Amino acid sequence: MRRSNLPAEPNRFVGRAGEQAELAALLGESRLVTVLGVGGVGKTRLALRVAAAVQKRYGEGVRLAELAPLRDPGLIEHALVEALGLTDHTLRAPREVLVEHLADRRLLLVLDGFEHLVEAAAPLVHALLAAAPGLTVLAAGRLPLRLPGEAVLALAPMDEPDALALLAERAARAGAPALPRDEAVRELCRRLDGIPLALELAAGRLPLLSVEQLLARLDDRFRLLGDGGRGVPPRHRTLRTAIGWSHELCTPRERLLWARLSVFAGPFDLEAVEYVCGGPDLPQEAVLDLLGGLLAQSLVTREDTAAGPGYRMLDTVAAYGAEWLAALGDTERMRRRHRDWYMGLATWCELEWFSPRQAEVAARTAAALPNLRAALDLCLELPDDAHLAQHLAGTLWFAWVG
Template sequence: MRDHGPGDPDRLPPPAPCGLPAEVNGFVGRAGELAAAARALETSRLVTLVGPGGIGKTRLAVRAAAAQQNRYADGARLAELSLVRDPRLVAHALLGALGVTDHTGRPARDVLLRHLAGRRLLLVVDGFEHLVETCAPLLRDVLRHAPGVAVLAAGRRPLRLDGEAVLPLGPMTPQDAALLFTARAAGTGRWAREDPALVRELCRRLDGVPLALELAAGRLPALTLEQLLDRMDDRFGLLTCGVRGALPRHRTLRTAVGWSHELCTPAERLLWARLSVFAGDFDLEAVEYVCSGPDLPAGSVLDVLGELIAQSVVTRAESAGGARYRMLDTVRAYGAEWLAELGDAERLRSRHRDWYMGLATWCELEWFGPRQADVAACTDSALPNLRAAVEVCLERPDEAHLGQHLVGTLWFYWAGCGRLSEGRHWLDRVLAHETRYPDARLKALWVLGYVAVLQGDAAAAAAALHECGEGAEAGENVLAGAYATHRKGCLALLSDDVPRAERLLRSALADYDRVGELNSNVLMGQVELAMALVFQDRLDAAVEVCEEVREVCETFGELWTRAYALYVLAYAAWAAGEHARARALLTECITVDHRFNDLVGLALAIELLALVTASEGDPAEAAVLQGAAAPVWDSVGVAVFGSVHFAAPREMCARRAAEQLGARRYEECVETGRALPLDAAVRRALTAPERVRVFRARQRTGPPASPDTREPAGLPTGNGGETAG
């Protein structure tokens, strides 16, 4: 290489041992993201880390560059552009980062390209988003003219250049967030080991955003963790006073987020503010309905939303139901402040409430049909927004009836998707409000009765259903009266008053037929009638009813009620000594119940499967299955509703297994099952036929073996199993 004079801009000064800023405190976590950055730099000369303010892009970029700089003969250099306001100075800033001074008067761009042409260098460009229109074409020219140069960029939006590898950077994992907060808190000099649960809650409330965690740790000399959590509603006022010497945009949480806001167009700022009414995930259709208006036409919403995604204000993710979007709570809170300033918050909250009431109504209708699994997933995803919609109704006394209607409409979710406890919470809350709209209250009352019945709370169920029945009669609401009678029949069934249960259920089914009602509730009423027949030893009649239900379910593609019909048919098969058929029916039943997270149906089916297993001659495995069902009941309420009839399979199984195993070994097997997590318990149940076969083989060749506690492989887990039939 030729010798250059001291003023020659082509001359790069000998590199320092490290051309990157030294870390002043330890780098925590992000192992996966660092590995992803390293892989991306192996295949692309332009890698851009994108994410919202305070997410840790700068620290990650510098750390990744430090790890990779030995691959480049000229090392790595950091160009910090956040303080550059004039686009004409971008090339000068890059030259400054490279240590190049120019006295020639030539255009800075030309000097930069000439200087880098023969270099092998990793150039880290940070904070470019406000200069993207200038920075992008300049970096494109650098990559074209300097084949030995790679660029690792960090900003709130991509550069959108050919060959760019974009790596979105999200919040830290809960474990990494807790480690970061603890590490920074230890440096305050006032830190003692605190309750890990409080640390986890603080990290959750702060979205796992590194800047927010570091600012929160900085408050510990003056505040306890409990005080920090209590003040979190004013996070922008609380999380200030960053470290001296930090970049201005990193000194407070408000300025970190406000920096993104400054870069938005008026339409983007308006949509940002309106999106703050959403809680959790949301989809495009919801945004177009809730956020559009004369000043933001529905046809433009997609383009504006796309720009917010590009600037890392909104994140996009794929789900089973398609593309979903969300904002970090901190970003949402900033938008909410602007929405309040615009004076438009209440109108937007009403539109949001209306959309999710419509969504709940659609889900209730679609529940009776082939899309049940989609409805369950949709409701799961929408749950934070549904909660927010109910809260809006309860804040406005004249709209409490809308809350009653909304919570009642979600009966299928509370009862069918493992949400009894939350359903009870909302039902109790909405029914505490008196309204002038009796029909909405009646619906919430029978749903409360249903939920309370399944929880084994007979007193609450009886009170709710009595009020519903009287109100339905007074208002001549035949359908509400039928639902009240139906659920009274359920209560009688679970209370072991079987003849009364049969009378009430037949009466309700006649009323349903009279008004033309046909849905999952009606079919479930038929299954419950069949159970009443079973409990009166009228198995043939029960089988006839359930076969009819099964046929209707298969016609409409209904799975949830069908699983309960299969349960009754399995009981009848066991009673007839048809153990293989009973097991096959229960396998279908358990798969569907687990798919929908229906814990009541799941616990009943596993306990009946335990009885079948005992009848097949494997008491140890039967005891394990019994134990596996116990924690499921614990999460629902009273085990088998406190019913003698529903508890009969459990009692028969326990008696048989204990007699064959002895009390001590029986309890050991039960405890083995009780220790299984839910998914493992389901896998255990679904692999029981193979276990029984192995057990029988061992019986023929040697002494009885202890129950196998190994996990089977390759079987479905939570809500992901395929249903047969």
């Protein structure tokens, strides 16, 4: 088993020197550390960066479990079993498998995006820490777990030098002319509250617009929103504004693809997008270009897997797309298409399992697991589809049990 399952960094990591040192130190002092902050502020990036840096402290390495895509709290334990790369050929309860595996190991477990499942995640983390003295948990989310002994690092937006550096880096990558270090650029960073995701989205516009033009347009948007966001924390409003503005700048077809991509969980590949998102209103042959458009605007990021090239949509961006998809009244149909694709994949993998292509099958299954789980989630939600859930779970026996 590989000792770590951390993904490669998608692009250059910028700044956060103080936070990196602080988090590394907290991990040395406490067995439960939570990185807390608003959406898009950089919790995931910081947690993964530091986890990789401190990996050598843990004999058994670092394992990442991404909980953001899960809907059903009952699947958290399965997600952890999977993150730990455990093979279990018996029908034991996942909790038992986890406890037994972790009991005498020195390991760092990173739990990312647990906030929507906090009520189930907190007692589980508590129980695992109690049962496994060598376990350290690094959690990242918008809420604390509120467990005894939890050390919290509240991640603030980037300070001005980091925000400027991130904006300049991403603008350059997008092909924009070099940014002047002048007052307008500083104003732009302030306007975006130093939130990395908002800065990245804005940077994607700089090949086309000057900083002043961008500022003027953002101001219009903020004014447009007016008090509409009363009660919403200002930083949240900033991010919504940045995302909403990106949304307006997309072509209608890009918007449609964005909405539809929100049904994916974790990394997905082009074939899946073509099948799930294609249709009379979005011809399959147009999907590649549209996906390229979203990629260029930082709305989709590249995330290759062992199975080949892949893509991912950040949680906050996907959440915006999901709202749009719901407004179109198309959520259920898209989730069914998503499920159908992954059921087909699961069936193919099962058929090919005992073939010379086993390595490829294993890689594809591993890369698709978050999506397979999301598909199973849907089957469990719809009573009529219970038989499909059984079929899918049955087909996936080789993935669940390793």
